[in-house]
Amino acid sequence: MSTTVETLEAMERPPVTMGSRLEGELLEVSMGPQHPSTHGVFRMNVALEGEIVRRLKPVFGYLHRNHEKIGENTSYLGSMPYTDRLDYFCSMTNNWAYALSVEKLAGIEVPERAEYLRIILAELTRLQNHASLLGFLLNDMGAWGTPLMYAFREREKILDLFESLSGSRMMCDYMRFGGCRCDTPPGWMEQAKKIVDRFPRFIDELEQLVVGNEVVIGRTQNVGVLSPELAINAGITGPMLRACGVNYDIRKVDGYGFYPRFKFRVPLGDHGDTYDRLMIRVLEMPESLSILQQAFAQIKPGPIVNPKVKLRAFRPPVGEAYGRIEGPKGELGFYLISDGGPNPYRYRVRPPSFINLTVLEDLCLGHTVADVMVILGSIDIVMGEVDR
Amino acid sequence: MIGTGILKGMAVTARNFVGSYFDEERLTTVQYPEERSPLPENYRNFPFLPYDGEDPHAGLRCVACKICEKECPPQCIYIVKSDDKKPDYMGKPQFYPKVFDIDISVCMSCQICVEVCPFEAIKMDKEFELSKRERFDQLLLRKEDLAKPNDYYHKICPTDATDVDAKLAAAAEAAAKKKAATAARAPAKD
Numbered sequence A: 001m002s003t004t005v006e007t008l009e010a011m012e013r014p015p016v017t018m019g020s021r022l023e024g025e026l027l028e029v030s031m032g033p034q035h036p037s038t039h040g041v042f043r044m045n046v047a048l049e050g051e052i053v054r055r056l057k058p059v060f061g062y063l064h065r066n067h068e069k070i071g072e073n074t075s076y077l078g079s080m081p082y083t084d085r086l087d088y089f090c091s092m093t094n095n096w097a098y099a100l101s102v103e104k105l106a107g108i109e110v111p112e113r114a115e116y117l118r119i120i121l122a123e124l125t126r127l128q129n130h131a132s133l134l135g136f137l138l139n140d141m142g143a144w145g146t147p148l149m150y151a152f153r154e155r156e157k158i159l160d161l162f163e164s165l166s167g168s169r170m171m172c173d174y175m176r177f178g179g180c181r182c183d184t185p186p187g188w189m190e191q192a193k194k195i196v197d198r199f200p201r202f203i204d205e206l207e208q209l210v211v212g213n214e215v216v217i218g219r220t221q222n223v224g225v226l227s228p229e230l231a232i233n234a235g236i237t238g239p240m241l242r243a244c245g246v247n248y249d250i251r252k253v254d255g256y257g258f259y260p261r262f263k264f265r266v267p268l269g270d271h272g273d274t275y276d277r278l279m280i281r282v283l284e285m286p287e288s289l290s291i292l293q294q295a296f297a298q299i300k301p302g303p304i305v306n307p308k309v310k311l312r313a314f315r316p317p318v319g320e321a322y323g324r325i326e327g328p329k330g331e332l333g334f335y336l337i338s339d340g341g342p343n344p345y346r347y348r349v350r351p352p353s354f355i356n357l358t359v360l361e362d363l364c365l366g367h368t369v370a371d372v373m374v375i376l377g378s379i380d381i382v383m384g385e386v387d388r
Numbered sequence B: 001m002i003g004t005g006i007l008k009g010m011a012v013t014a015r016n017f018v019g020s021y022f023d024e025e026r027l028t029t030v031q032y033p034e035e036r037s038p039l040p041e042n043y044r045n046f047p048f049l050p051y052d053g054e055d056p057h058a059g060l061r062c063v064a065c066k067i068c069e070k071e072c073p074p075q076c077i078y079i080v081k082s083d084d085k086k087p088d089y090m091g092k093p094q095f096y097p098k099v100f101d102i103d104i105s106v107c108m109s110c111q112i113c114v115e116v117c118p119f120e121a122i123k124m125d126k127e128f129e130l131s132k133r134e135r136f137d138q139l140l141l142r143k144e145d146l147a148k149p150n151d152y153y154h155k156i157c158p159t160d161a162t163d164v165d166a167k168l169a170a171a172a173e174a175a176a177k178k179k180a181a182t183a184a185r186a187p188a189k190d
Helices: A068-075 A079-084 A091-106 A114-141 A144-168 A188-213 A214-220 A228-233 A274-298 A351-357 A360-364 A369-379 A383-387 B004-022 B067-071 B111-116 B150-156 B156-190
Strands: A002-007 A025-031 A042-049 A050-060 A319-327 A330-338 A348-352 B047-052 B076-088 B093-103 B146-149
Touching: A042 A360, A042 A369, A050 A360, A050 A369, A068 A079, A079 A091, A091 A114, A091 A214, A091 A319, A091 A330, A114 A144, A114 A188, A114 A274, A144 A188, A144 A351, A188 B004, A214 A369, A228 B004, A274 A369, A274 B004, A330 A351, A351 A360, A351 A369, A351 A383, A360 A369, B047 B150, B067 B076, B067 B111, B146 B150, B150 B156
Parallel strands: B047 B146
Antiparallel strands: A002 A025, A025 A042, A042 A050, A319 A330, A330 A348, B076 B093
16 A cells, blocks of 8 residues: 655755655555554654665554553552553553552652562563563564574573462463562472573573674674664663663662662663664663562562552552653653542653654655664664554 | 574574583473472462361351352352351351352453462362363362362462461351350359
8 A cells, every 4th residue: 555745846855865865755554453563553654765765653542442541440559451452562660650650649668679570580580571571572574483483482481480479470460569479389499590590601602692793893884873862862761862872870860679789780772773673672681680689699588579568459550650660661650640549640651652653754764664663673662662 | 794693593493502511401391191290389270178077067167158159250169158166166156158159161260369368268179271161061060179178278278378377267266265265254154
């Protein structure tokens, strides 16, 4: 399906990077919403000149589930399982962000063991998210299946951990206000340690597989360059912002949870291109592993949940709170306004994928259609979170 | 030299391919219908109602308080309270659910009903092979489908089932003691 739009002469054109310029009209192509490499039901209306992208209009909302309105009509506890469905790759961090904002709203303290467990789970989530993202990104570049399957093999081990802890692989629904739902089953911590100890082997293998690969370098370097100014102005967060060289990690800036107790470095990119965005994920994984090792050394037995918090008929005082965490994809925040009732008056999600996606057109202009897929893959979106 | 990066990558795939015949860690496929990986004890799927003893009606712990129905986020539970009462595990007359339906096509396995239930009357099942020919009536589980013996709960979830049994036994004992104490005090008052 294609339609023609106005002539080239009417448009301001960025310099052409590849091929000779075609004199003629722009061709508008609709990519998606069922395109295999759009990571879900996402559609782009791309205006092409030859193979070069001249305009790109993202269309989303195909997966809209009214999440925020549902959150305003369910109890505070009832929203917790719904947050799993936002970014279904990282339900643990979604749970944490929501629990953190409710704890801020109601002034709830969290026991020490629960805080450490939350950090362990969040870093495991970051590991599996980054691993599978790299797999998907290479899949988009044409390395069909192989790196993705290697990444999924490692992800599966972490999901098995989540399953034996919370009962579900992806829809964990594990955290509660003032702690976590249940303590770890016997042997869980040893299993987690074993997986964390073996993880560097996978990172080494992945680095060998992709980092030096000439095709990967050719496809990603100087593709989709994002300037730090634009990134800050557009509100980009997470690995995508750090790939532009902006030192902004909420784990360091906000110091939520027990993160100030941990020693870790924040990898920064230099050019802000797709290669930096790929590498920043490769470099973040060892830092997560070091946080995990420190957490395993520091965690002690103890209560897992604050006994003062009521599970049923939970009514926080009148007020508002914004809790945010450094999710694997960026700043994940929940803004809650309470009028003292059993459900929030306003429930708003600040989704990192959605806000990172807003610069897609700026990244893609002047590149080929094939690069659009790679750039989209490097942004790391999950449509469950974009459309909510 | 150009091409070395690709060759290095090929070496990794070769190592994985050869390793998949020898290395436990690289040999991860489970041939599902024939072989199954064991389910962890915490695994949860859809709720069921455990009952004590032989009779599903007499042994059902649910007292139709409707807390789970109220707290269920997708509202997939439907309960109608009975008009008469039946004795519960402590011998106290209680209401029971005349109708207890769970629409498992709506249920999202969040376990909130289990957490809020004060009577240990609803637990999570582990059965996951539930495909049906018809999506309305067959996925709406009635009280008869949901009621499963306590022995079944012991089989799928031994640790928690033992804890629950101990808790219920302690509660019943305390209730019996209290009853005996009041019975002993009552004649003295006269």
